[in-house]
Amino acid sequence: MRKNIFYAQSGGVTSVINASACGVIETARKNRDKIGKVFAGRNGIIGALTEDLIDTSKDSASAIAALRHTPSGAFGSCRYKLGNIEDNKVEFERLIEVFKAHNIGYFLYNGGGDSADTCLKVSQLSASMGFPIQAIHIPKTVDNDLPITDNCPGFGSVAKYIAVSTLEASLDVASMARTSTKVFVLEVMGRHAGWIAAAGALADTEEQPVPVIVLFPEVKFDPKRFLAEVKKKVEKFGYVSVVVSEGVRHEDGRFLAEAGSTDAFGHSQLGGAAPVVANMVKQEHGYKYHWAVADYLQRAARHVASKSDVEQAYAVGKAAVTMALAGKNAVMPAIKRTSNSPYRWKIEEAKLSKVANVEKMMPKSFITKDGFGITKKCRQYLEPLIKGEDYPPYKNGLPRYVRLKNIAVTKKLNNEFTLK
Amino acid sequence: MRKNIFYAQSGGVTSVINASACGVIETARKNRDKIGKVFAGRNGIIGALTEDLIDTSKDSASAIAALRHTPSGAFGSCRYKLGNIEDNKVEFERLIEVFKAHNIGYFLYNGGGDSADTCLKVSQLSASMGFPIQAIHIPKTVDNDLPITDNCPGFGSVAKYIAVSTLEASLDVASMARTSTKVFVLEVMGRHAGWIAAAGALADTEEQPVPVIVLFPEVKFDPKRFLAEVKKKVEKFGYVSVVVSEGVRHEDGRFLAEAGSTDAFGHSQLGGAAPVVANMVKQEHGYKYHWAVADYLQRAARHVASKSDVEQAYAVGKAAVTMALAGKNAVMPAIKRTSNSPYRWKIEEAKLSKVANVEKMMPKSFITKDGFGITKKCRQYLEPLIKGEDYPPYKNGLPRYVRLKNIAVTKKLNNEFTLK
Secondary structure (H helix, E strand, O other), X not given: OOEEEEXXXXXXOOOOHHHHHHHHHHHHHHOOOOEEEEEEEOOOHHHHHOOOEEEHHHOOHHHHHHHHXXXXXXXXXXXXXXXXXXXOHHHHHHHHHHHHHOOEEEEEEEEOHHHHHHHHHHXXXXXXXXXXXXXXXXXXXXXXXXXXXXXXXXXXXXXXXXHHHHHHHHHHHHHHOOOOOOEEEEEEOXXXXXXXXXXXXXXXXXXXXXXXXXXXXXXXXXXXXXXXXXXXHHHHHOOEEXXXXXXXXXXXXXXXXXXXXXXXXXXXXXXXXXXXXXXHHHHHHOOOEEEEEOOHHXXXXXXXXXXXXXXXXXXXHHHHHHXXXXXXXXXXXXXXXXXXXXXXXXXXXXXXXXXXOOOOOOOHHHEOOOXXXXXXXXHHHHHHHHOOEOOOOEEOOEEOOOOOOOOEOOOXXXXXXXXX | OOEEXXXXXXXXXXXXXHHHHHHHHHHHHHOOOOEEEEEEEOOOHHHHHOOOEEEHHXXXXXXXXXXXXXXXXXXXXXXXXXXXXXXXXXXXXXXXXXXXXXXXXXEEEEEOHHHHHHHHHHHOHHHHHOOOOEEEEEEOOOOOOOOOOOOOOOHHHHHHHHHHHHXXXXXXXXXXXXXXXXXXXXXXXXXXXXXXXXXXXXXXXXXXXXXXXXXXXXXXXXXXXXXXXXXXXXXXXXXXXXEEEOOOEOOOOOEHHHXXXXXXXXXXXXXXXXXXXXXXXXXXXXXXXXXXXXXXXXXXXXXHOEHHHHHXXXXXXXXHHHHHHOOOOOEEEEEEEEEOOOOEEEEEEEEHHHOOOOOOOOOHHHEOOOOOOEOHXXXXXXXXXXXXXXXXXXXXXXXXXXXXXOOEOOOOOOOOOOOO
């Protein structure tokens, strides 16, 4: 009897994770002779634990196709990490119980570093607990911090959003600088890795120079040197844009974002890194500033997605099913770059054991010596990832994003499971 | 001898003010038999006062055409308000001196409310100081607060950006809400008028409901009622998006954004309204939140401009030249809506005296009784304004925005002018 696929979305969502879901479901549908149905976990792995599965076969081909241009997680995601098997037998036994009840033979997990770890654990269920299942991890993270794969689906579109936004805001500041704003600060995501912040520097091209200072979490923040660099740029160009990563820390290890700010009620950590940096500039130089915090807007911005990114997100979803059909376990489809110009890439197989729990930071060779910019090598790496546009269809001025029916699979178990 | 046009951009720039510049220059070029050159003020009116004029005839037809898809102010803008004629004779005499020296007969001023006032004063120079000049105001403001005109060029594109971003971020939160973020807060511009905030509510459609709470500057902010509404929405939908205008105030008149926050150094006004609102929700309900401040990103976002807006911005620039040729003075091309569905509009002539120094707030009939949303009437007003896409061309993943040569007109005066 053909086995069903369990597919789930995990961790922070992206503007293209649904393109991976689209790749999984469409490829499975094309292989109906070998694969049963695709059951999606409602809210990620929680859907498996609570037997809350979504029958994706109830949605039409056109609805599934529309996932390709719909941001966020169509089945719901979650932040829920499975512990190790020894200490959390109850959870893993529950997974097996649910998978058995619904004839699931493939576990396709769409997420970042933490999720790769969960996926690796599930891949060991066969050896450790005698339940035959193939676990394949589908890479996704805007932070671009997974190892082995050249880049992570989700990152290219955020990078494009940040590059475009930095360019646009810089043109704005440039035209105001004579009598008003001289410094614009944009705070971006990326946790401990500066990949997203680096994308801000793409706004500065040979053809059209734009003064950009990047603050990377990988570089020790030195307020004095930073303020001197701001002054230098403002004196040369009349203005400057600063792209600061949420992960930048003071010398003592505190995040800039938690600079001890309190509001009238004494609540702390109101602000982000951007207002802290902007205020620093104002205090030192008196320059008028503006600041923005892109937050979820950046990772949800499907309207300005990168075409490369959408294609790769689809491709890793498709490859996961192909690998499942080929009997693979404990692997992840990884992107391998074969050429920079023209940009060419292919999908390769990565061992999940080498992916889980490893964070890929910006290499030193990607950051300029002064710590405020990107090298030519970094630019060559980043540029292809933001290439190409892939607009969603619009209706009445708004993108037509799909919402699936998300019809639940009838429960087969009579017991409830309490989440930890 | 044919008179030249002086054209200047004033106040905060928008993603389509250059489309108005394009309309002015292209129309003037088509009327070379009647009009001389278009001289642009470098950094707005300051360019006139300092005799720093840009000769737009030095830029090619294709460069001028590219203004249509380039955000920000191509000639530089400024925040500089001329005083009244009686008390600031020196400034007005200087304007006349510069205009005489460069044979300027038309003053085309592209800005918002303050600029309309400046333009009105210049229109009176003929009567008050005997210098023959026709002054025509070209409307522009993201705040959408000019009277008479149905809407202001620049607003439609910000509205589209905010509607699209609210929709995208809401889908993101919806997929995270089970175990993580339940409340997303987006801070938007608009000063004293809630027009931009209202656009956030467009994300909520009959076809695809999205729970959105809008906080308007026109509505007294009541924390208790707001927090109750947040709870109601979260309990019904699992999540909620809050769109808060920068202009929202506490009962005592202070802006939310200046809620007395201080950082470790005792500097005040670090945060914006968004973190204040988000923190309030966290304190009362314990919901996890995320917040974003769009700031300049919203008004510079030419990549997601509204087609209606681009067309209208061009049309008012074009109409200003047509009105100049027809001998008009102290007028503004205004947009008159003639039909909602299909959306139709035309350009009419408004008296500048009725435009200057009047702010158009959201009418009461546009805000729902509870103060947190928009009425059907408001939706009918807003929807056509965000209609249609008008993408810029891209190269290597980035929009190809033009930078003009901006070659200075040779100075004819030997005296320097000191700005106040």
